[in-house]
Amino acid sequence: MRRQITWLVAATTSAVVVAFIVPLCVLVAGIAEDRATNRAREQAQSVATVVASVDTEAEVRQAVALFTAQGMRVVVHTPSGGTIGTEISAGDEQEDVQRARVQRTSFTQRTESGVDVVVPVQTEAGITVVESSVTDAELREGVTRAWLTICALGLLLVLAAILIAWRLGRRTSVPVVHLAEVAHRIRLGDHDARAPVEGPPETVELAHALNQLADRIDSLVAAERESVADLGHRLRTPVTALRIDTDLVGDAELAGRLRGHVDELQRSVDAVVREARRPLRTALPVACDATEVVRARSDFWEPLAQDQERAFDVVVPGHACLVPLAPEDLGDVVDVLLDNVFAHTPEGASVLVSLTDGRAERVLTVSDGGPGAVAADAVRRGTSGSGSTGLGLDIVHRVAESAGGSVRLGSSVLGGLEVTVRLPAAGT
Numbered sequence: 001m002r003r004q005i006t007w008l009v010a011a012t013t014s015a016v017v018v019a020f021i022v023p024l025c026v027l028v029a030g031i032a033e034d035r036a037t038n039r040a041r042e043q044a045q046s047v048a049t050v051v052a053s054v055d056t057e058a059e060v061r062q063a064v065a066l067f068t069a070q071g072m073r074v075v076v077h078t079p080s081g082g083t084i085g086t087e088i089s090a091g092d093e094q095e096d097v098q099r100a101r102v103q104r105t106s107f108t109q110r111t112e113s114g115v116d117v118v119v120p121v122q123t124e125a126g127i128t129v130v131e132s133s134v135t136d137a138e139l140r141e142g143v144t145r146a147w148l149t150i151c152a153l154g155l156l157l158v159l160a161a162i163l164i165a166w167r168l169g170r171r172t173s174v175p176v177v178h179l180a181e182v183a184h185r186i187r188l189g190d191h192d193a194r195a196p197v198e199g200p201p202e203t204v205e206l207a208h209a210l211n212q213l214a215d216r217i218d219s220l221v222a223a224e225r226e227s228v229a230d231l232g233h234r235l236r237t238p239v240t241a242l243r244i245d246t247d248l249v250g251d252a253e254l255a256g257r258l259r260g261h262v263d264e265l266q267r268s269v270d271a272v273v274r275e276a277r278r279p280l281r282t283a284l285p286v287a288c289d290a291t292e293v294v295r296a297r298s299d300f301w302e303p304l305a306q307d308q309e310r311a312f313d314v315v316v317p318g319h320a321c322l323v324p325l326a327p328e329d330l331g332d333v334v335d336v337l338l339d340n341v342f343a344h345t346p347e348g349a350s351v352l353v354s355l356t357d358g359r360a361e362r363v364l365t366v367s368d369g370g371p372g373a374v375a376a377d378a379v380r381r382g383t384s385g386s387g388s389t390g391l392g393l394d395i396v397h398r399v400a401e402s403a404g405g406s407v408r409l410g411s412s413v414l415g416g417l418e419v420t421v422r423l424p425a426a427g428t
Contacts, residue, residue: 002169009165010158017154028146036134036141037108037115043072044106044119044132051076051121051128060084060128073133079126101127114139175199179210191218235269264343287426288327289320290362294355297334304342311350311369317357322426324403333396337366337419340393345370350414361405364421367412396421 050063060076064085067074075085077097096109096118104127106119114135121128175198185193194214195207243262249255298314305312323330334353341351350369355362396419397407405423412418 002166002173005169005172006162006165010162013158013161017157021150021154024150025147028150029140029143032141032143032146033115033139036139037117040115040117040132040134041106041108043067043074044117044130047072047074047076047132048119048121048130051130052123057084073135075131077129077131079123079128097129097131100129172200172203175203175207179203179207182210182214186214186217191221239266239269267339267343287322287324288330290323290330290355290364290423291316291319291321293327293330294334294353294364297331297338298353301335301338301342305351308342308347310348313350313352315352315354317355319357321355321357321362323362323423324426325399325423329399329402333364333399333421334366336393336396337421340419341366341368341370345416349416352412352414358425360425362423362425364423365418367414367418368416369412369414370416393419 047064047067050067051060054060054063057078060078061084064074064076068085075083077083096107096116100107100118100120104120104122106117109116109118111133114133116131116133119130119132121130175196178198179195182193182195191214195210197204197207197211199207239262242265243259246255246258246262249258294316295314298312302312302314325333338351338353341349345368352365352367354365354367356365393407400407400421400423403423405421408420408422410418410420
C-alpha cells in the first residue's frame with residue numbers, strides 16, 4: 001500500500017512538474033533571446049545617433065572604434081559603399097542593407113549565425129546604414145544555467161512530494177500491517193492478542209472491531225469448553241452407576257463384556273474432559289523434539305506391553321526431530337494411538353512405533369499385529385472399524401491438521417492396522 005501510494009504521488013507530481021517546467025523553459029529561452037536582441041537594437045540605435053551627429057567619416061570611424069572596444073559588434077555602411085567597423089555581412093549589395101536604404105526603416109533580421117539589427121540614418125552624404133549583430137551563443141546566454149536550476153527545483157519538488165507521500169503512506173499502512181499481524185496471532189491461537197488503536201479514523205475503527213471480535217471469540221470458546229467439560233462431568237455419574245450395576249450381573253461372561261464397554265465409555269468421557277480443559281496455545285510458533293516425546297511416551301506404555309506379553313519395538317532417530325506442535329499435543333497423539341492398540345487388539349499382539357526424519361516432514365507410524373480396522377472413515381468422529389467411538393483418532397486427525405500435517409490408515413507389515421501421522425518439520 002505504501003509503495004503504491006508513493007508511486008502514485010510521484011507519477012502525479014512528476015506530470016504536474018513537467019507540465020510547468022517545459023513552458024517555463026521555453027519562456028526563459030524566449031526572454032534570453034529578446035534580451036540579446038534588444039541589446040543589439042540599443043547598440044545600433046546608439047551608433048546611429050552618433051553617426052547622425054558627426055560630419056566626417058573620420059569621426060564616424062572613431063565613434064565605431066569606441067563602441068567596438070566596448071564589445072559591440074557593429075558596422076556602418078556608408079553611402080559610398082564602404083564599411084566602417086567589424087565586417088558582419090560580405091558585399092556592398094547585401095539584401096538587408098539595400099532593403100534598409102530603400103524602405104528607410106529599421107528592422108531585425110534572423111541569420112544563420114544569430115540576429116542582425118539594421119538601422120538606416122539620413123546624413124548629408126546620403127543613407128548610412130548601421131548594422132549590429134548578436135550571435136547564437138549570446139542569444140542563449142544563461143539559458144542552460146536557468147534550465148538546470150528549474151529542473152533541479154522540479155526534482156526537489158518531486159522528491160519532497162515522494163517523501164511526504166512515503167510518510168503519509170506509512171501512517172496509513174503501518175497500522176494495517178499491525179492489524180494483519182494481530183489477526184494472524186489470533187488465528188494461531190493467541191487469545192490475548194489485541195490490535196493497537198492507532199492510525200487514521202478508519203483504521204482505529206477497524207482495530208476496535210477486531211478487538212471486539214477477539215473478545216467475542218474468547219467468550220464463545222470459553223463457553224463451549226465449559227459446556228463440554230460440564231457435560232463430561234455429568235456423564236461420569238451414570239458411567240459410575242453402570243460400572244456398579246455390572247458388578248451385580250451374575251453371568252461372568254456378560255459382566256466382562258459390560259465392563260469392557262463401560263471402560264471404553266469411561267475413556268471416551270475422560271478424553272472429552274481432557275480436550276475441554278486443554279488451554280488455547282500461544283501465538284508464538286511452538287515446537288518440540290518429536291524424538292524425545294515419542295521415546296518418553298513409549299517408555300510409559302512399555303510396562304503394560306510387557307504385562308500383556310506384547311513385542312513392543314520403538315524405532316526413533318538418534319537426533320532431534322522438531323515438529324510444530326506443543327509437547328502435550330504430540331504426547332496426546334502418541335497416547336491415543338497406543339491406547340487404541342492396547343484397547344482393540346488381543347494381548348500378545350505385537351506393536352511397532354517408528355519415527356522417521358525427512359527433509360521437510362516427520363513421519364510417525366504406529367503399527368500393530370491385531371485384526372486391524374482398515375477404513376478411511378475411521379478418522380471421523382463416531383466411526384471405527386473396531387466398535388469404538390472413533391473419538392481418539394478424531395483428536396489425532398485434528399492435532400495433525402492444526403500443524404499442517406495429515407493422518408492415513410492402512411495395513412501394517414505386522415498384519416494389523418497401521419496409522420501414519422505426517423507432520424511438517426518445524427520452520428518449513
